[in-house]
Amino acid sequence: MRGVLSIPIIKEIFHFSFAIYHLPFEKWKITNGKWQMANQPEQTQERADGLEERLIEFAVSIIRLSNKLPNTPSGKHIAGQILRSGTSPAPNYGEARGAESRSDFIHKLSIVLKELNETSIWLRMIDKSNLISSENVLELMNENNELCRIITASIKTIRSGRPKIDKPTVR
Structure with a gap:
């Protein structure tokens, strides 16, 4: 199974690439293993x-x-x-x-x-x-x-x- 990406990994890559492409990276952080906007409480x-x-x-x-x-x-x-x-x-x-x-x-x-x-x-x-x-x-x-x-x-x-x-x- 080498080289095969699972659906959750693909989704995470999509969300990460979306954040990088559309929003300034410094506004994002990882909290409890999930990407969130840094300026949110x-x-x-x-x-x-x-x-x-x-x-x-x-x-x-x-x-x-x-x-x-x-x-x-x-x-x-x-x-x-x-x-x-x-x-x-x-x-x-x-x-x-x-x-x-x-x-x-x-x-x-x-x-x-x-x-x-x-x-x-x-x-x-x-x-x-x-x-x-x-x-x-x-x-x-x-x-x-x-x-x-x-x-x-x-x-x-x-x-x-x-x-x-x-x-x-x-x-």
Whole structure:
């Protein structure tokens, strides 16, 4: 197998050559084995990890809530719907973190926001229908609102014109 490059090595070479060709090299550094822009705060990765963990905890809470819903036709329907919308933001955020371009990242974050908004509506329906006690639902509604604000702010920040790092153009 001498002389054969694996796909991960080819990707790393591409990212490195893209950085050298398109951006001043002194703006890049290696952190935890990955290339990152040097002027980004050190906490960026930790904040992204923290948000991902929060979305996972939110999904776990949604699973627990769906298990508390009554075993009636309406309870089963709402449980299935809120399970789909309430557990999808975490994996979709994980997908966004691996986006291939800035526009891909924005698109995937928009999907996270869309799913959180849908979950908000299901939570409000559960609360208004008194299917379970309001205490359980209100806590989740508050967390859902905070997560929506965080994702919305992230999308606005990215769209605001920070340095654009997108797929390379052919020259």
